[in-house]
Amino acid sequence: MSKPPRQLDSRIEIVTPENIAFHYVLAGPFRRLPAFLIDVAIRAVVLFAIGLVGTWLFSLAGATGLGWGVTLVSWFALAWFYGGFFETYWNGQTPGKRILGLRVLTVDGQPINALQAVLRNILRDADSMPMAAVGGIGVPLYMLGLAVMAANDRYQRLGDLACGTIVVVEQRSKLRGLASLGQTEIARFAENVPLNFKVNRALGQALSVYVARRELFSAERRFEIARTLAEPLCVLLDLPGDTNPDLLLCALYYRTFIADRPGEFESLADNSRRIEVGTP
Amino acid sequence: MKVSQLLERRREQWRNLEGLCQELEHRRVRRLGGQAVSHFASLYRAACADLALADAYQLPPDTVRYLHQLVGRAHNQLYRSQIFRWRDWGHEMFQVLPARLLCDRALWLAFAIFWGTFGFSMLLAYASRTYSEQVVGEAMMARLQEMYSKPVTDRPGDASGMMAGFYVMHNAGIGLRCFAAGLLLGIGGLFATLSNAVVLGGCFGFMLTVGERDNFLQFVTARGPFELTAIVLSAAAGMRLGFSLIATDGLARTASLRRAASQATPTIGAAVVLFCLAALIEGFLSPSSLPYEVKAAVAVVSVALMALYIFGLGLRRRV
Known part of the structure; x- marks a missing residue:
């Protein structure tokens, strides 16, 4: 199940059967165009190769006409069923989409079935209107598809609307650990923070974003950035006004994420033990 | 327990899941073997549980984003497209x-x-x-x-x-x-x-x-x-x-x-x-x-x- 995306960053939330909500980023026209162009290029090369090899092989056997017949039929199949074939057997991806990390899903976040894969690619023809004649060759302009994509909030073209599919970006990011704060100075300063002060969610996020990026800034800049948050915190925690703001934020980060917080994670630890039992 | 310890303990499982996803993306399920598949399923459930608790336990935003992507990737391998019958x-x-x-x-x-x-x-x-x-x-x-x-x-x-x-x-x-x-x-x-x-x-x-x-x-x-x-x-x-x-x-x-x-x-x-x-x-x-x-x-x-x-x-x- 999916909720409508939040417009600003076009993220879509999907609730799995395990009752977990996770996010996908929807792929807009400008992410999908390069994947489409790659597919067009691949198809053109394969068409050419089939034409060359097919007719050559059959002409060796003395059946030039049949060779052309086979070639023309495979051109037809390639033109209309290339996308449908790959999206069925590659789990919602064509070669172009795989290279650029896109995937077709249903609007509910489920994988698409063969019917949807084939149909959305046949209906591409309606999206590709109008045609422009350039030197006698019809070139599809995809204006209709673009207009329809712009008019709905999931970037669906007509074929997508008819099949109930969306295209999402599969981002990959490396797992990074916690920022390392080597200085004992920070640990020592953390003692000054009252034990009953609990960092709430929003503050915790702000702290980890700050600490992950502070390495990029000079000392003066850190001071300047950290001060906005540190000044009200100083008042709240009853610390002297001349406390180094950078040091204060690092200490809070240390307290929240690195130092001991007795009793808080027992249930999570249980969960991990249970999984380890299932390991082969 | 500390967040840092928790991450340390989990990292191994997440890496395993990531590896299995990568194998599934490039090979057929059958060749992976039943044991690996059931291991994949339990790792996936564990990652789901981690994601569900991530917010409550204040895992850093980087890690949460990583988990969203990991769960999405595994979800796509678990629920695959249906081919023609x-x-x-x-x-x-x-x-x-x-x-x-x-x-x-x-x-x-x-x-x-x-x-x-x-x-x-x-x-x-x-x-x-x-x-x-x-x-x-x-x-x-x-x-x-x-x-x-x-x-x-x-x-x-x-x-x-x-x-x-x-x-x-x-x-x-x-x-x-x-x-x-x-x-x-x-x-x-x-x-x-x-x-x-x-x-x-x-x-x-x-x-x-x-x-x-x-x-x-x-x-x-x-x-x-x-x-x-x-x-x-x-x-x-x-x-x-x-x-x-x-x-x-x-x-x-x-x-x-x-x-x-x-x-x-x-x-x-x-x-x-x-x-x-x-x-x-x-x-x-x-x-x-x-x-x-x-x-x-x-x-x-x-x-x-x-x-x-x-x-x-x-x-x-x-x-």
Whole structure:
């Protein structure tokens, strides 16, 4: 199940059967165009190769006409069923989409079935209107598809609307650990923070974003950035006004994420033990 | 326990899951083995649990983002796309589809429009040469006459395969395009059907008036029923899509379109099959030196087969 995306960053939330909500980023026209162009290029090369090899092989056997017949039929199949074939057997991806990390899903976040894969690619023809004649060759302009994509909030073209599919970006990011704060100075300063002060969610996020990026800034800049948050915190925690703001934020980060917080994670630890039992 | 310790403990499992995802993306499930698959499932559930608790336990935003991506990636491997199941398709094509075609008003509308216009246009072209000049165009008329000036049996035997391939590509392509055009509120499909019917009818009517008549009939009789029915079918499937946007039956427009699309797909499949049959006949039977009676018999048999398909199978299902 999916909720409508939040417009600003076009993220879509999907609730799995395990009752977990996770996010996908929807792929807009400008992410999908390069994947489409790659597919067009691949198809053109394969068409050419089939034409060359097919007719050559059959002409060796003395059946030039049949060779052309086979070639023309495979051109037809390639033109209309290339996308449908790959999206069925590659789990919602064509070669172009795989290279650029896109995937077709249903609007509910489920994988698409063969019917949807084939149909959305046949209906591409309606999206590709109008045609422009350039030197006698019809070139599809995809204006209709673009207009329809712009008019709905999931970037669906007509074929997508008819099949109930969306295209999402599969981002990959490396797992990074916690920022390392080597200085004992920070640990020592953390003692000054009252034990009953609990960092709430929003503050915790702000702290980890700050600490992950502070390495990029000079000392003066850190001071300047950290001060906005540190000044009200100083008042709240009853610390002297001349406390180094950078040091204060690092200490809070240390307290929240690195130092001991007795009793808080027992249930999570249980969960991990249970999984380890299932390991082969 | 510390967040840092927790991450340290979890990292191993997440890495494992990531590795398994990567293997699944590039290899078949069967080759991975049952044990690895069940390990994958338990790792996936664990990652889901971690993601659910991530917010509550204040994991850093980087890690949460990583977990979202990891769970999404594993979700895509766990719930995979369904490939064609031939048995289901047999059921769909031989039991569900005939009954649906029989009750499909869009099909009978397309049928009436196409054949009505075709017949009318043929009569007009037969009666008046000016009509054919205006509809078919003099260049096309000259080309048709030239094309059928010799008996088609003179074609080199080798060319049959090529022509069959060409007809598949060209005609089935037109059919699919006609279907996609139907999506534009049905107007595209209607227009395509009408213009096809007028021009084809004009050509037929005109060719009946000239000396090349016999060659022409030799060529078109056998394949006509399959090909013209296939055009009607694809136009009807397209209209179904287009009309579903207007008459929504109380559904939201996109939901109505989705329902119509899933119903129209088998129809277009049937149309492609008919186009291929017509192309085979056109490539191999029509230009052969068999007597005209055989070709006419093929036409009659093909009409009977299609009638049997729609009425025979369709009515049986209905009862």
